[in-house]
Amino acid sequence: MTSDLGVYAIRFAHREASVRGEHFYGHDPCSEAPFPIDYYVWLITSDEHTVLVDAGFTPATARQRGNRYYLQSPMETIAALGSDAGQVSHLVLSHLHYDHVGHLADFPAASVVLQEAELAFWTSRHAGRGEHARLADPEATASLVRENFTGRVRLVNGEYEVVPGVTVHRVGGHTPGLQVTRVESARGTVVLAADATHFFENIEGDRPYGVVNHLPAMYEAFDTVRALAGPEGVVVPGHDPRVRERFPAVAGLEGMAARIV
Numbered sequence: 001m002t003s004d005l006g007v008y009a010i011r012f013a014h015r016e017a018s019v020r021g022e023h024f025y026g027h028d029p030c031s032e033a034p035f036p037i038d039y040y041v042w043l044i045t046s047d048e049h050t051v052l053v054d055a056g057f058t059p060a061t062a063r064q065r066g067n068r069y070y071l072q073s074p075m076e077t078i079a080a081l082g083s084d085a086g087q088v089s090h091l092v093l094s095h096l097h098y099d100h101v102g103h104l105a106d107f108p109a110a111s112v113v114l115q116e117a118e119l120a121f122w123t124s125r126h127a128g129r130g131e132h133a134r135l136a137d138p139e140a141t142a143s144l145v146r147e148n149f150t151g152r153v154r155l156v157n158g159e160y161e162v163v164p165g166v167t168v169h170r171v172g173g174h175t176p177g178l179q180v181t182r183v184e185s186a187r188g189t190v191v192l193a194a195d196a197t198h199f200f201e202n203i204e205g206d207r208p209y210g211v212v213n214h215l216p217a218m219y220e221a222f223d224t225v226r227a228l229a230g231p232e233g234v235v236v237p238g239h240d241p242r243v244r245e246r247f248p249a250v251a252g253l254e255g256m257a258a259r260i261v
């Protein structure tokens with residue numbers, strides 16, 4: 001166990017024009033009810049390491065896709081938290097949807113940790129089909145393929161230790177190589193679930209999200225996240241505005257950074 005790991009949820013954008021029906025698999029009796037969504041990256045810091053989970057999306061992407069209100073870039077909030085983008089030694093990518101990879105180029109010093117199955121899918125013959133194409137970031141995917149030749153990308157299979165106290169675990173379900181990140185700090189265990197559970201309601205109500213690659217894997221992912229957290233640990237969902245209710249805001253960064261541990 002590492003004694004000095006701090007974990008922050010950094011909220012960089014949100015979308016209010018969103019309804020329940022988009023976010024839950026199968027029939028929902030209140031499918032037209034408003035259901036806002038937040039967009040996050042997560043920062044893990046210690047004296048030795050700065051690890052970032054996911055790379056968000058850019059203001060240009062927010063404008064292009066519409067309806068997304070951009071607060072400030074993850075790099076600005078990371079600086080306000082006392083780190084800087086150039087110090088990020090490891091960038092964990094939960095999966096390759098556009099809202100998790102947009103600022104890849106802004107963390108040039110970081111080695112990128114990604115499941116091999118995830119990159120394999122996005123370079124496969126199915127990547128450009130239907131919903132996958134809508135959620136893809138072709139530029140970021142192409143740059144990962146390029147960077148894999150420079151040694152910057154670490155493609156992993158299953159469980160992998162990023163730095164002491166921080167491990168990734170492949171779960172799939174939402175995308176083929178989706179991974180979650182577990183942090184074991186002296187103050188407790190945190191599972192940064194990203195899109196293994198977009199909202200608390202997905203995992204707490206056993207209700208899969210609407211974008212499904214493999215439904216049994218999605219249920220299995222809920223079980224894996226619960227097991228990784230253990231009875232005392234906390235699970236941080238990927239897109240839930242209630243993160244701001246359950247975890248305290250960082251002073252001066254209200255609405256943009258919450259301290260998890």
Ligand SMILES: [Zn+2]
Nearest residue numbers: 097099195238
């Ligand atoms: Zn997402």
